Amino acid sequence: xxxxxIFAIIGLTIGSIVTLLILRxxxxxxxxxVLEEAKKEAERLKKEKILQAKxxxxxxxxxxxxxxxxxxxxxxxxxxxxxxxxxxxxQKLAELNRKDKDxxxxxxxxxxxxxxxxxxxxxxxENQRKQIxxxxxxxxxxxSDAKNELIETLKAEAKTEAMSIIQDTIxxxxxxxxxxxxxxxxxxxxxxxxxxxxxxxxSVFNIESDDVKGRIIGREGRNIRALEAATGVDIIVDDTxxxxxxxxxxxxxxxxxxxxxxxxxxxxxxxxxxxxxVVKKTKKDIFDEIVEIxxxxxxxxxxHGLHPELIRMVGxxxxxxxxxxxxxxxxxxxxxxxxxxxxxLGMDAKLAKRAGLLHDIGKVPDDNAETxxxxxxxxxxxxxxxxxxxxxxxxxxxxxxxxxxLISPLVQVCDAVSGARPGARRQMLESYITRIxxxxxxxxxxxxxxxxxAIQAGRELRVIVESEKVxxxxxxxxxxxxxxxxxxxxxxxxxxKVTVIRETRSIxxxx
Numbered sequence: 001x002x003x004x005x006i007f008a009i010i011g012l013t014i015g016s017i018v019t020l021l022i023l024r025x026x027x028x029x030x031x032x033x034v035l036e037e038a039k040k041e042a043e044r045l046k047k048e049k050i051l052q053a054k055x056x057x058x059x060x061x062x063x064x065x066x067x068x069x070x071x072x073x074x075x076x077x078x079x080x081x082x083x084x085x086x087x088x089x090x091q092k093l094a095e096l097n098r099k100d101k102d103x104x105x106x107x108x109x110x111x112x113x114x115x116x117x118x119x120x121x122x123x124x125x126e127n128q129r130k131q132i133x134x135x136x137x138x139x140x141x142x143x144s145d146a147k148n149e150l151i152e153t154l155k156a157e158a159k160t161e162a163m164s165i166i167q168d169t170i171x172x173x174x175x176x177x178x179x180x181x182x183x184x185x186x187x188x189x190x191x192x193x194x195x196x197x198x199x200x201x202x203s204v205f206n207i208e209s210d211d212v213k214g215r216i217i218g219r220e221g222r223n224i225r226a227l228e229a230a231t232g233v234d235i236i237v238d239d240t241x242x243x244x245x246x247x248x249x250x251x252x253x254x255x256x257x258x259x260x261x262x263x264x265x266x267x268x269x270x271x272x273x274x275x276x277x278v279v280k281k282t283k284k285d286i287f288d289e290i291v292e293i294x295x296x297x298x299x300x301x302x303x304h305g306l307h308p309e310l311i312r313m314v315g316x317x318x319x320x321x322x323x324x325x326x327x328x329x330x331x332x333x334x335x336x337x338x339x340x341x342x343x344x345l346g347m348d349a350k351l352a353k354r355a356g357l358l359h360d361i362g363k364v365p366d367d368n369a370e371t372x373x374x375x376x377x378x379x380x381x382x383x384x385x386x387x388x389x390x391x392x393x394x395x396x397x398x399x400x401x402x403x404x405x406l407i408s409p410l411v412q413v414c415d416a417v418s419g420a421r422p423g424a425r426r427q428m429l430e431s432y433i434t435r436i437x438x439x440x441x442x443x444x445x446x447x448x449x450x451x452x453x454a455i456q457a458g459r460e461l462r463v464i465v466e467s468e469k470v471x472x473x474x475x476x477x478x479x480x481x482x483x484x485x486x487x488x489x490x491x492x493x494x495x496x497k498v499t500v501i502r503e504t505r506s507i508x509x510x511x
Contacts, residue, residue, distance in 0.1 A: 005053040013046055205244045205261050213237050215270050216244065216261070226272035230279040231257040251319035252290075256282050290315035297328065301335055303354050307384035314357065316364045327364075330418050331357050337414035338407075347406060355393035355411050358386070362394070374400045438490060443482055443498075448474070460497040461486075467504045475500045 017038065207213070217224045217237060224235055233248035235257070244261070248254040260282045264270045267278075291308075294315030298306050306314075317328035338356035342349040362377030371379075378395030389405040396408045397415050436454045443452035443463045448470040453462045463482065465475060479500040486496055 005057065009046065009049040009053060013042055013049075017042060205246055205258055207242050207244060207265065209242065212265055213244065216265070218270065218272075222272060223270050223275065226275045227257065227260070227279070230276055231260060233257040251321065252286065252316065255319055256286050259286070290318070293318045293328070297332065297357070301332065301353055301357060302350070303335075303357060306354075307386075310358065310361065310380070310384050310386075313361045313364045313380070317360070320364060325419065327360060331360055333418045334359060334411070334414045337417055338410055341410055341414065342407070345406075345410075347410070351387060351389060352407050352410055354387070355390045355407050356414055358390065359394050359397050359411050359415060372398070372400055374398045435490070439486065439496070442485055442489070446478055446482060448478065458496065460499065463498065463500045465500060465502050467502050470502055472502065475502045 215223070216227075216235075218226075224237070228235055231248075232250070232253045233246050236245040236247060238245070246254055246257050246261075248257070256279065260275070260279045263278050263282065264275065267274075291312055292315070294311035294313070297314050298304070298311060314328070314331070317331055318326070320327040335353045335356035339349045339353040342352035358377065358381060360373065360377065361380055362371075362373030362375070365376065365380070374395050374397055378391050378401070381391045381394050389407050392401070392404045393408040393411040395401045396403045397412045399412075403409055403412075436458050439454040439458060439461050440452045443449055443461060448465045449463055450466055451464045454460070455462060461482070463478070465478065470478065479498050482500075483496070483498045486498070
């Protein structure tokens with residue numbers, strides 16, 4: 001490239017010289033001067049062209065070097081990438097070689113193990129053949145006959161196990177299926193008849209006339225003081241016509257006082273000595289009656305083998321109330337509920353009935369007042385030799401201890417069902433009526449609602465709307481809004497089902 005530039009410069013210079021020579025031929029007079037000037041101009045032009053050529057050369061050289069450096073950098077980067085890939089490939093190749101060696105070693109080990117297993121299998125086959133020969137000699141049966149007999153036996157066992165598995169699956173489904181459980185509870189409640197018995201802390205003793213009051217009080221009140229001291233009750237003689245009030249938290253003592261008063265008034269002899277005699281005899285009669293009530297209760301429920309002391313405690317329940325509900329009636333009801341549910345669930349109905357009857361015996365004894373009645377009842381049952389499942393059900397029916405048998409939750413549920421029945425307990429009856437009214441009033445606050453009825457003990461609310469004012473879509477909206485308002489404003493057990501009824505009636509008359 002430099003030679004070409006030089007040749008170009010020389011060519012230009014020669015051209016200029018030739019031009020000058022031609023001009024010189026036309027101007028001979030000024031030839032020397034023109035020649036000199038031409039030489040000077042040629043030198044100047046030569047230097048200028050050489051300088052331009054050098055600058056151009058340096059510029060081209062710089063660009064060429066930059067291009068070469070860029071290409072070298074790219075080549076180096078490519079070489080580095082190739083080296084990295086090569087290193088990675090070498091690592092993978094080494095890892096593959098190591099895995100191949102491991103696989104080869106594993107295969108060798110497997111081959112050796114297979115050979116050892118084959119040898120052991122041959123030994124086992126030989127031993128089995130010898131044992132079969134010995135068994136055939138001993139049993140006098142061939143191997144095929146023994147196999148057929150074994151197959152038949154296995155078939156029978158398989159059928160038995162299959163039936164057992166099916167039965168267990170059914171039992172498990174009965175225990176876990178909520179729908180079946182609700183059905184059982186409802187059936188049990190419907191099949192068990194129970195009376196409402198509410199006992200008070202006072203008894204009223206009716207008399208024929210108010211003259212008897214003076215005789216009961218006695219001179220300076222000695223008769224009434226003797227009666228109160230003998231029976232342990234408070235006798236209130238006030239302005240109530242033809243009535244005397246007997247007050248005591250213990251219904252047994254209250255009943256003794258009432259019967260004693262009845263005997264004294266009927267006999268007509270009322271004085272301290274006679275009072276003590278009559279009260280003593282009445283106590284004996286009441287205690288005998290308590291035992292008879294306990295025996296009759298166990299006979300009615302079909303419970304046998306109960307300890308005499310437990311029978312006496314069951315009889316005492318007749319004169320004890322819990323939240324206004326008679327304790328014996330509650331225990332009998334719980335026992336029947338437990339038996340019905342246990343029968344539905346395939347459990348021991350007699351054991352469940354026994355646990356249901358005895359679950360509240362801890363409320364009867366007068367001592368150990370600080371011990372929870374569930375724990376006290378469990379201790380009494382253990383003391384008098386009751387079944388461990390019954391003891392656990394008694395102690396766990398208020399979650400005082402951990403449940404260890406299926407009867408325990410059954411007794412807990414039946415106790416709650418008996419106590420929560422509307423009207424069973426005084427306080428619950430009042431709150432129940434209030435809740436029912438509040439449910440119906442909430443529904444009546446919505447436009448278009450004509451009537452509302454709380455049914456199924458407040459578990460369902462039936463709402464009747466006017467078909468002319470409320471459409472089907474609006475009925476759905478009213479149902480949702482009522483349930484939402486009940487959920488936000490009321491406190492209730494379980495859930496409340498809201499059913500909105502919209503019907504259209506077309507009426508015409510035939511004349």
